[in-house]
Amino acid sequence: MNALDHDAPANPTPPTQTTTVTHDWEGDCSLAVTIVTGIARLADVDPEDVPQIYDQVDPDSLDSLFEPTRRTGDRSDGHLWIPVDDYGVTVHGDGTVVVRSLNHT
Template identity: 45%
Template sequence: MDETRVLPGNDVGWNTGTTDEVVARHDWSGRDTLAVTVVTAAAQLRDVDAVDLPPLSETIDPDALCQLFAPLARAPATDGGTRGSVVPSRGRIGFRYAACDVTVWADGTVIVKSA
């Protein structure tokens, strides 16, 4: 059985088939940090409130995580003006948090699976 849930500011899908996982898309222009998206997705998977989970800082530096994947620079404008598009960094990082395996991709995709 599949179930989809939406969290404020992030699109989150929950797959309750053979593997439990939450896939969240971080909104870089939103007010929440990437760290908040990670904790919220883990809470969604574990079916608890985010405040009931241990601090993310016990596992990984939240500021470093946010800085690692924050959009880095602006691409040159194609219209001769000064506006350009945001160029995200590349890559992924994985870690274990709150009995979950977490993978964060540079595009803001956060995948949380039961460990």
């Protein structure tokens, strides 16, 4: 293909750099599993092929950050950003998990 090829798209679509998944705080799945699911979706791989995040993040501590407190109840208005390998993960208290590629290639 060359610059004179009229069948080529003028602006090819860039690869997806962000994906969003929702964590169910009442479900059986840990927040770490939801994060792995989001990374797998963005990387277009099976979740089993995502490197273990447990070396970077303690899953129990991660879950406890958003647990309800006795004094104020739920913590649905907070958020947390963590780097996981080549991804930036933002976890919102409402269960929204946004995964962004940190690779700028």
